[in-house]
Amino acid sequence: MDATTTTAVSLRFYRFLPYWAVLQTDLRQTTRNWVWRTWVFASMSAALLYLTHRFAVFKEANFIVTVDNVVSKLLHFVALGTVTLVVAFCSGAIATERGSLADSVLCRGISRYQYYLAKLHSRLLSVLGTYLLMAITVMTVAAFVFPGIMTISGCAAALGALAAVLAAIVCISVTTSALCGSTVLTVTLLWVGLYSAGFALTFLPSDYLTPDRLIDSFPFMLKGVYSRDGLWLLWKWAGITSCVSALVGLIGFSRSDV
Numbered sequence: 001m002d003a004t005t006t007t008a009v010s011l012r013f014y015r016f017l018p019y020w021a022v023l024q025t026d027l028r029q030t031t032r033n034w035v036w037r038t039w040v041f042a043s044m045s046a047a048l049l050y051l052t053h054r055f056a057v058f059k060e061a062n063f064i065v066t067v068d069n070v071v072s073k074l075l076h077f078v079a080l081g082t083v084t085l086v087v088a089f090c091s092g093a094i095a096t097e098r099g100s101l102a103d104s105v106l107c108r109g110i111s112r113y114q115y116y117l118a119k120l121h122s123r124l125l126s127v128l129g130t131y132l133l134m135a136i137t138v139m140t141v142a143a144f145v146f147p148g149i150m151t152i153s154g155c156a157a158a159l160g161a162l163a164a165v166l167a168a169i170v171c172i173s174v175t176t177s178a179l180c181g182s183t184v185l186t187v188t189l190l191w192v193g194l195y196s197a198g199f200a201l202t203f204l205p206s207d208y209l210t211p212d213r214l215i216d217s218f219p220f221m222l223k224g225v226y227s228r229d230g231l232w233l234l235w236k237w238a239g240i241t242s243c244v245s246a247l248v249g250l251i252g253f254s255r256s257d258v
Contacts, residue, residue, distance in 0.1 A: 018115075018118075019110070019114040019117060019118045020118075022110065022114070022119070023118040023122050026093075026118065026119060026122035027122050027125065030122070030126045035085055035088050035089040036089055036130070038085060039082055039085040039086065039089065039130070040130060040134070042082070042085070043077075043134055047077075047134070047138045050070075050073065050074060050077075051070070051138070051141065051142060051145065054070050054146070055146070058146065065147075066146060066147060067142050067147065067148035067149075067150055068148050068150055068218075068219050068223055069148075069219055070142050070146055071138070071139055071142050071150065071222055072218035072222060074138055074142075075135070075162060075215075075218050076215050076218065078131065078134075079162060079165070079211070079215055080215070083166075083169065086127055086166065086173075087169065087173050087187060087190050087191065088187060089123070089127070090123045090127065090169075090170050090173035090174050090177065091177045091183055091187050092183045092186075093119045093120075093122075093123050093173070093174045093177045093178075094116070094177045094178045094253070112253055112254045113250060113254060115253075116174075116178055116250050116254075117250070119174060119178075120170075120174045123174055124170050127167075127170050128163055128166060128167060128170075131162075131163065131166060135159055135162075139155055150223065151222070151223060153224055154221050154223055154224040154226065157231055158221045158222055160231075161214055161221070161231060161234055161235075162214070164238035165211055165214070165234075165238060167238065167242050168241045168242045168245070170242075171241070171243075171245045171246045171249075172190065172193070172241070173190055174246075174249060175245045175246065175249030175252070176189055176190055176249075178249045178253040178256070179253070179256065198210075198211060198212070207230060207233070208230065208233055208234075209227070209230035209231060
């Protein structure tokens with residue numbers, strides 16, 4: 001009789017499997033979020049209407065409309081008009097799940113660190129990916145329709161500068177959402193803090209590319225005329241703000257009562 005041999009089944013433990021599960025689930029739910037849909041619909045509708053209006057003025061009234069002026073106005077709208085929806089979208093990352101947070105974290109094989117990082121990275125990917133896709137689409141359409149000059153380096157600098165500001169806002173929003181138990185309180189604190197910080201940044205020296213100066217410099221930046229030192233300072237301080245706020249949220253959420 002042949003001896004029966006049993007093969008031991010080796011079980012593999014993937015440390016980041018819970019992180020990936022939460023990240024993928026949150027990314028799939030993004031398209032069903034009404035705030036995200038409103039942001040995309042409002043942005044694309046406003047961009048389409050503005051491009052149509054400026055094109056009609058350019059063709060019918062023979063007014064000179066340059067592509068850098070049109071794109072800078074649209075980026076201005078993104079910087080100011082859609083930040084409200086971005087804040088509302090990111091402030092509900094964790095605060096809206098307070099009712100089921102204990103079941104998600106305490107009763108499953110996922111740590112609070114993985115849960116928080118998955119939510120943070122999901123909102124970063126959603127906001128920055130959506131913003132870049134819409135902005136590049138609008139820039140491409142405007143470049144073929146309106147006369148003028150836009151350099152590739154200038155467009156990349158403008159997109160990167162605004163992306164750095166949006167990334168800092170997303171990190172601060174998710175951190176506030178993790179530390180507060182109410183979405184309404186989160187949005188209120190965020191708007192008070194953002195307006196206060198924006199007002200305080202206006203007193204910085206002219207070497208610093210603050211958000212209001214960034215908006216004013218879009219027409220020149222798109223043509224490749226910008227200060228590389230000022231842009232580097234913006235990226236550096238936006239990165240520091242994002243990392244510090246994410247670390248504060250990670251530590252606070254790990255010690256909070258869910």
